[in-house]
Amino acid sequence: MTRTKRVMDVCCSLVGLIVLAPLFALVGFAIAVDVRNGRGGPVLFGQERVGLHGVSFRMWKFRTMVADAERRGAQLTVGADPRVTRVGRWLRRLKLDELPQLLNVLRGEMSLVGPRPEVPRFVALYTEAQRAVLDLVPGITDPASIRYRDEASELARSADPERCYIEEIMPEKIRINLEYAAHATPWSDFVVVFATLGLIAGRRASGGTTGALTRSTLGA
Numbered sequence: 584m585t586r587t588k589r590v591m592d593v594c595c596s597l598v599g600l601i602v603l604a605p606l607f608a609l610v611g612f613a614i615a616v617d618v619r620n621g622r623g624g625p626v627l628f629g630q631e632r633v634g635l636h637g638v639s640f641r642m643w644k645f646r647t648m649v650a651d652a653e654r655r656g657a658q659l660t661v662g663a664d665p666r667v668t669r670v671g672r673w674l675r676r677l678k679l680d681e682l683p684q685l686l687n688v689l690r691g692e693m694s695l696v697g698p699r700p701e702v703p704r705f706v707a708l709y710t711e712a713q714r715a716v717l718d719l720v721p722g723i724t725d726p727a728s729i730r731y732r733d734e735a736s737e738l739a740r741s742a743d744p745e746r747c748y749i750e751e752i753m754p755e756k757i758r759i760n761l762e763y764a765a766h767a768t769p770w771s772d773f774v775v776v777f778a779t780l781g782l783i784a785g786r787r788a789s790g791g792t793t794g795a796l797t798r799s800t801l802g803a
Contacts, residue, residue, distance in 0.1 A: 591769060592691075599682075617669060628644050633700055633706040643683035647675055648668060678783050685723075693722055694723075696723070697722025699756075708753075715761055725775065730759060731752060738752075
């Protein structure tokens with residue numbers, strides 16, 4: 584990671600966390616009182632992901648699923664997953680569940696723009712060439728997330744969603760991100776961030792559901 588990129592990450596994440604603090608409190612309260620999630624249950628969900636140079640870290644999200652979601656179903660979330668809570672559906676639609684990852688950015692575990700970090704189970708399936716993506720700092724958004732903004736819908740149409748993800752979508756995401764990283768600049772990162780915000784704003788305006796920029800692996 585270049586010094587300029589790191590400075591941009593620190594400044595943007597710090598400002599974001601300060602400005603969004605009231606929203607964080609409101610979202611936390613809504614999750615805590617959601618009956619399906621269990622009153623007093625955890626507000627944040629931390630999941631092990633694989634970061635730079637293959638080092639694992641805990642990526643944070645606002646909880647959008649029932650507390651024991653990992654024991655109730657597959658690691659991929661496809662379509663209208665019944666494990667998603669009422670508040671969780673709202674958070675996913677507005678992409679507010681991803682906001683706690685600003686903490687990961689501030690800590691240096693993630694960047695604003697970089698390949699979405701995978702779970703260890705899928706990283707274990709990488710080929711030697713695909714493991715080059717682990718030389719990049721993972722991010723909150725990336726060009727592949729924009730390309731696969733309707734990933735959940737694509738997986739829902741497949742007879743075997745996990746196989747489709749492993750054999751088709753995951754390799755293509757890695758290819759897109761490696762290609763982008765070879766020519767990335769601070770300006771191109773800004774373009775990716777604004778393109779992401781534009782897609783989210785468009786989905787909100789149209790009343791769309793969780794397909795836009797939804798992470799395919801379990802994000803309780």
